[in-house]
Structures are given as C-alpha cells and as structure tokens.
Amino acid sequence: MDIKKCNSLQEVRQEVDKIDAKLIDLISTRSHYIRQAAMFKESVEEVKTPQRIDEILTRVRHRAIELGVSPNMISELFEIMIDEMVETEIAELKNRNKF
Secondary structure (H helix, E strand, O other): OOOOOOOHHHHHHHHHHHHHHHHHHHHHHHHHHHHHHHHHHOOOHHHHHHHHHHHHHHHHHHHHHOOOOHHHHHHHHHHHHHHHHHHEEEEEEEHHHHH
C-alpha cells in the first residue's frame, strides 16, 4: 500500500476525506449486495447466521493484524455494520414475503 507523503495538515486532511468518501461508497455497495442476499433466503434464521458472522469477524481481524491496524477497532466497526445490515436484510425479507 502506497501512502502519499503529505506536506501539510491540510493535505493530510484532504487525503483522509478522500478515503472517508471511498469507505462510504464501499459500505453502500456492500449494503446493496446484502439486500440482494435476502432474495436467496427464506427465513430470519437464514439471515442471522452466527457462523457466517464469526467467519467475517475472524477474516477482518486477521487482515487488520496483517496491516498493523487494531483488530479490536476493526471487529467493532464490522459488528456495528453487520448488525445494521442484518436488520436491513430482515426488512427486505419481510417486505418480499408481504406480496
């Protein structure tokens, strides 16, 4: 990973702002895939799969360690994101079953 050498605090902040925008774009894309996943599930139990969540959290913790980032912070961020997206997926499932 190449990190740009910044020459001022303003430049650092601009780079961080660019990254923040990309993170939001990626989270949005992930959310759209999660909504698609609901089309392949028949029950709330299929949405709430602890094994899959554990797999994700293990994977992201390992990746964080590889990159020298706090695995606790990353897993906490992912837990929040997963919880919210599970609720979205459940809502999609319920809306689909109304018709």
